Amino acid sequence: MRLQAALFFAACLSPAAAIYNDEVNHIDFHHALLGSPSPDSTFFLKPSSTSNASLLYTISDKLLVGAINPRDGALLWRQNLSRSADSPPRGGLLRGVDGNDAVVGAAGNYISSWSAQDGKLAWENRFSEGVVADLELLELEDATATPGVRDTIVVVGSEVSGIVRRLDGDSGSTKWEYKEDSGDIPFQVSSSPTEIFYISLQSALLKGYKIKVTVLDPVTGKQVRQQVLSSESDVATPESVLFVGANIASPIIVWTDKSQKSLKVNVIGTKEINSVAIDNTSGSEIRKITVHAAHKLNALPHFLVHYATEAGAWAEVYHVDMKSSKVTKAYQLPYLPGQSVFATSVIDANVYFTRVTDSEAIVVSSASHGILGRWNLPKSSSDAALHAVSDLVTREKSVAVRSAVFSEHGDWQLIRNGQIEWTRNEGLIDAVAATWAEIDAQEGLAHELEVEGHDTIYGAYVHRVKRHVRDLQYLPDWLKHIPGRILSSILSDEVTNLDSFGLATPVIVATKNGRVYALDTGNHGAVLWSVQAVETSQWDVKAILTSPGTATIYPNDGSSVTLNVSTGDIISRTASSDSKLRSIAVFGSQETSSLNTVGVREDGSPVTAFDEVNGFLVTTSADSRVLGWIAKDNKSPVWEFVPPSGQKVIHATARPAHDPVASIGKVLGDRSVLYKYLNTNLALVTAVNEKTNTASFYLLDGVSGKVLHATTQSGVDTTQPIASAMSENWFAYSFWGDVGSNESSAKGYQLVISELYESPFPNDRGPLDSASNYSSLHSSIESPPLPHVISQAFMIPEPISHMTVTQTRQGITTRQLLCTLPSSNSIIGIPRPVLDPRRPVDRDATAAEAEEGLFRYAPYLDFDGKWYLSHARDVAGIKEVLSRPTLLESTSLIFAFGGDIYGTRATPSQAFDVLGKSFSKLQLVLTVVALGVGVAVLAPMTRRKQVNALWKAT
Ligand SMILES: *[C@@H]1O[C@H](CO)[C@@H](O)[C@H](O)[C@H]1NC(C)=O
Ligand SMILES: *[C@@H]1O[C@H](CO)[C@@H](O)[C@H](O)[C@H]1NC(C)=O
Ligand SMILES: *[C@@H]1O[C@H](CO)[C@@H](O)[C@H](O)[C@H]1NC(C)=O
Ligand SMILES: *[C@@H]1O[C@H](CO)[C@@H](O)[C@H](O)[C@H]1NC(C)=O
Ligand SMILES: *[C@@H]1O[C@H](CO)[C@@H](O)[C@H](O)[C@H]1NC(C)=O
Numbered sequence: 001m002r003l004q005a006a007l008f009f010a011a012c013l014s015p016a017a018a019i020y021n022d023e024v025n026h027i028d029f030h031h032a033l034l035g036s037p038s039p040d041s042t043f044f045l046k047p048s049s050t051s052n053a054s055l056l057y058t059i060s061d062k063l064l065v066g067a068i069n070p071r072d073g074a075l076l077w078r079q080n081l082s083r084s085a086d087s088p089p090r091g092g093l094l095r096g097v098d099g100n101d102a103v104v105g106a107a108g109n110y111i112s113s114w115s116a117q118d119g120k121l122a123w124e125n126r127f128s129e130g131v132v133a134d135l136e137l138l139e140l141e142d143a144t145a146t147p148g149v150r151d152t153i154v155v156v157g158s159e160v161s162g163i164v165r166r167l168d169g170d171s172g173s174t175k176w177e178y179k180e181d182s183g184d185i186p187f188q189v190s191s192s193p194t195e196i197f198y199i200s201l202q203s204a205l206l207k208g209y210k211i212k213v214t215v216l217d218p219v220t221g222k223q224v225r226q227q228v229l230s231s232e233s234d235v236a237t238p239e240s241v242l243f244v245g246a247n248i249a250s251p252i253i254v255w256t257d258k259s260q261k262s263l264k265v266n267v268i269g270t271k272e273i274n275s276v277a278i279d280n281t282s283g284s285e286i287r288k289i290t291v292h293a294a295h296k297l298n299a300l301p302h303f304l305v306h307y308a309t310e311a312g313a314w315a316e317v318y319h320v321d322m323k324s325s326k327v328t329k330a331y332q333l334p335y336l337p338g339q340s341v342f343a344t345s346v347i348d349a350n351v352y353f354t355r356v357t358d359s360e361a362i363v364v365s366s367a368s369h370g371i372l373g374r375w376n377l378p379k380s381s382s383d384a385a386l387h388a389v390s391d392l393v394t395r396e397k398s399v400a401v402r403s404a405v406f407s408e409h410g411d412w413q414l415i416r417n418g419q420i421e422w423t424r425n426e427g428l429i430d431a432v433a434a435t436w437a438e439i440d441a442q443e444g445l446a447h448e449l450e451v452e453g454h455d456t457i458y459g460a461y462v463h464r465v466k467r468h469v470r471d472l473q474y475l476p477d478w479l480k481h482i483p484g485r486i487l488s489s490i491l492s493d494e495v496t497n498l499d500s501f502g503l504a505t506p507v508i509v510a511t512k513n514g515r516v517y518a519l520d521t522g523n524h525g526a527v528l529w530s531v532q533a534v535e536t537s538q539w540d541v542k543a544i545l546t547s548p549g550t551a552t553i554y555p556n557d558g559s560s561v562t563l564n565v566s567t568g569d570i571i572s573r574t575a576s577s578d579s580k581l582r583s584i585a586v587f588g589s590q591e592t593s594s595l596n597t598v599g600v601r602e603d604g605s606p607v608t609a610f611d612e613v614n615g616f617l618v619t620t621s622a623d624s625r626v627l628g629w630i631a632k633d634n635k636s637p638v639w640e641f642v643p644p645s646g647q648k649v650i651h652a653t654a655r656p657a658h659d660p661v662a663s664i665g666k667v668l669g670d671r672s673v674l675y676k677y678l679n680t681n682l683a684l685v686t687a688v689n690e691k692t693n694t695a696s697f698y699l700l701d702g703v704s705g706k707v708l709h710a711t712t713q714s715g716v717d718t719t720q721p722i723a724s725a726m727s728e729n730w731f732a733y734s735f736w737g738d739v740g741s742n743e744s745s746a747k748g749y750q751l752v753i754s755e756l757y758e759s760p761f762p763n764d765r766g767p768l769d770s771a772s773n774y775s776s777l778h779s780s781i782e783s784p785p786l787p788h789v790i791s792q793a794f795m796i797p798e799p800i801s802h803m804t805v806t807q808t809r810q811g812i813t814t815r816q817l818l819c820t821l822p823s824s825n826s827i828i829g830i831p832r833p834v835l836d837p838r839r840p841v842d843r844d845a846t847a848a849e850a851e852e853g854l855f856r857y858a859p860y861l862d863f864d865g866k867w868y869l870s871h872a873r874d875v876a877g878i879k880e881v882l883s884r885p886t887l888l889e890s891t892s893l894i895f896a897f898g899g900d901i902y903g904t905r906a907t908p909s910q911a912f913d914v915l916g917k918s919f920s921k922l923q924l925v926l927t928v929v930a931l932g933v934g935v936a937v938l939a940p941m942t943r944r945k946q947v948n949a950l951w952k953a954t
């Protein structure tokens with residue numbers, strides 16, 4: 001009876017523990033990433049006219065628009081323009097004006113305006129005529145419009161025409177439009193206080209381009225005049241034009257002649273081309289020329305030209321005479337070896353340039369070469385800086401500067417007066433593979449125990465005694481720390497430090513750009529180290545294997561790189577083979593750390609014959625076959641599964657390598673047992689037919705290749721994500737398709753769960769019952785036993801792009817199905833008891849069923865707020881979620897990557913083996929002490945009383 005009550009009580013417990021408020025940021029971490037900031041569309045901006053606080057804005061190569069707090073590098077808001085733009089655009093544009101609470105971004109044919117302070121959408125537009133070639137915010141205010149709101153000038157270009165439009169700052173509606181059907185290449189737009197300039201490139205007769213400037217009236221959009229500059233001998237491609245200034249008192253166009261001997265400068269709107277000789281004094285070839293100028297109407301017309309050579313850089317500052325439109329060289333910033341980046345800042349009308357080199361940062365005014373501020377930089381890594389933006393403050397006679405510097409390998413750093421304030425590791429957005437490192441703390445002990453296990457009894461005994469004697473050297477140290485440990489564990493109200501239970505394991509992450517990071521999950525995912533393992537931009541990593549102290553990365557070209565997990569040093573490399581690999585299969589077990597790999601070619605065959613005693617291998621091939629292989633043979637598969645014609649295999653999954661089963665049966669309410677169909681060799685294959693819109697799921701026996709179960713769903717949208725996962729005796733998949741088997745019925749996102757049992761009847765083990773020794777290969781039973789499959793489908797509110805299952809050490813804890821929700825940017829863990837296919841349909845659960853934890857089936861599965869592991873965070877772009885057991889049975893580690901980086905812990909059955917935060921050790925100790933004192937005081941009293949009582953009785 002008591003047991004029944006306990007069971008009932010257990011069934012009433014909530015199967016999922018929500019994440020408490022005070023656990024946010026303690027047990028989880030989130031790197032909200034943007035990608036590489038674009039050099040031309042990154043800036044500091046004061047979003048409000050009433051405050052001097054500025055934020056850092058950018059649009060990245062991933063077309064994410066974001067605002068960053070320059071104080072700590074935290075992302076304040078971000079928007080994904082790639083969702084809205086049709087066809088993959090080249091890159092994005094972002095513009096803003098100080099004191100105006102709007103940033104305008106464009107990608108492809110899409111343009112939108114966002115509130116600079118909170119990232120709310122103000123307006124958006126899609127152009128049917130072509131893509132946005134350039135855009136600028138007009139600094140001059142329109143007398144008729146809302147004060148403080150700036151209009152946008154946009155150039156929309158297609159093959160045949162260029163259109164200039166003025167868009168209203170409030171609504172995005174077109175105020176006027178200027179169209180040109182000349183077939184010129186629409187290039188850029190610029191403005192001065194009185195005019196708008198549309199710059200296009202006119203194809204010259206023989207070769208090269210003439211620069212055409214069309215001057216427009218800002219109010220009416222009518223053409224005022226037109227100028228064609230004969231630049232065709234210098235400008236071979238649009239990239240030859242180095243710079244088109246915008247929003248300056250006297251905007252300029254800059255290009256060079258073909259041999260880079262002289263710089264050509266035209267003040268826009270005039271006919272004259274200034275030619276300034278380039279002082280090629282460095283003695284080496286000029287690799288790159290960049291022009292930096294202020295983007296402010298009232299700023300002085302000064303600009304800086306940055307000349308970079310292979311080994312160093314210098315810069316020259318030029319002044320433009322507003323009256324004569326002549327360009328003169330003012331001064332030079334000397335040649336310095338190493339990388340330099342330059343940034344421009346404007347205070348009032350004065351222009352300042354910041355130069356950041358490998359060793360120092362300096363600030364100069366555009367008017368004279370005197371150095372206003374100089375700071376030494378901490379010794380930086382070998383990363384070359386690519387570009388920077390600066391924010392400058394002048395106090396009496398001194399300046400303070402902060403620069404956001406983006407470097408080659410994806411680190412974005414804010415350097416304030418020579419100090420690195422923060423680093424955003426934007427390179428992590430390209431993560432393609434990740435895994436947990438094995439720390440080698442226990443490795444020594446494991447090895448010693450292994451030695452003892454294989455020795456003679458006497459030898460083992462001597463070995464153990466020696467080991468304990470050796471361990472004695474640590475005893476004094478250990479004793480010394482005891483008082484401190486006790487005190488800190490009693491007094492701190494921190495959650496018990498669980499790092500020694502494997503909760504603070506580093507994660508090794510490999511990115512598409514050939515970089516490898518180690519993240520410390522015990523310290524908010526801080527980057528421990530990062531190294532460039534290979535120089536590439538297409539590193540297709542198929543597997544990362546870890547053994548204590550090292551991690552080996554296997555990309556698809558057959559090579560490998562082994563790194564030291566604690567330092568990131570590269571220990572060894574192997575060369576690539578000639579054939580491209582489709583995947584990497586891993587053999588052996590993590591426990592004995594005897595893992596080895598075998599590559600799988602595009603046609604599904606293993607590159608080498610693998611040698612694993614009981615091993616078999618299931619592979620998929622590029623032409624949609626599923627193949628089974630046994631050890632020592634990589635020529636011909638032992639079986640082959642080909643789905644019906646028209647079907648394409650898109651995914652195959654198996655049970656996780658670590659998938660312990662706590663119980664081989666399910667105890668029903670009446671104490672009978674339903675035996676689970678437990679086969680470690682199962683593979684779930686997903687195949688789709690794009691013509692008939694069906695998706696089929698095949699459950700294969702990996703050893704014999706037999707189809708154990710198959711199901712086909714109709715009306716499936718094969719362009720939507722189809723995810724699947726498998727564990728223990730169950731599998732789940734989700735897709736968008738018909739609800740039920742009825743063509744005419746509604747469509748929606750569905751999640752199907754299936755459980756496998758040995759037999760439909762309790763206490764019955766089906767055909768396996770009599771077979772004591774069963775093998776799929778050499779089966780004595782004529783037809784292999786098929787599982788009894790129970791399925792249930794649920795309607796879910798949104799798509800699932802990836803599925804996996806939480807893993808714990810012994811598998812006793814309830815499992816959660818971890819699902820990535822791309823449309824709401826979150827990760828949820830659905831408790832398995834909710835997804836029980838035995839939930840009674842159309843009736844309430846009987847008492848016996850309720851005891852098992854079953855409750856009435858509801859076709860619509862609403863995602864409970866408590867299931868959101870990512871709670872309110874916007875965890876975007878996740879491609880894969882990993883789970884790993886810890887030494888605590890209750891706790892599973894979770895790590896998600898692919899866009900953002902997110903890590904947390906899941907406790908599907910609550911943290912039953914950990915003392916909670918509310919547990920007061922101090923109170924416990926005080927209670928024990930009080931009890932002790934009480935006993936000491938009361939014991940003599942009681943004894944006297946007893947003695948007295950004895951005397952009285954006699
Ligand atoms: C902003 O900066 C300017 C000049 O640097 C200063 O005069 C003004 O008082 C500042 N405004 C605020 C609100 O701090
Ligand atoms: C600059 O000088 C170097 C060495 O004298 C020469 O190789 C190079 O061609 C010159 N010009 C440019 C544009 O690099
Ligand atoms: C990794 O580096 C650390 C520190 O240099 C060293 O102690 C350790 O032995 C190295 N591990 C391997 C596997 O090389
Ligand atoms: C399919 O839908 C039709 C019309 O809604 C209904 O009459 C029929 O019974 C349904 N069939 C099944 C198998 O649900
Ligand atoms: C942005 O949108 C694209 C296309 O929908 C998607 O692939 C990508 O993951 C999104 N990225 C983020 C960070 O939201």
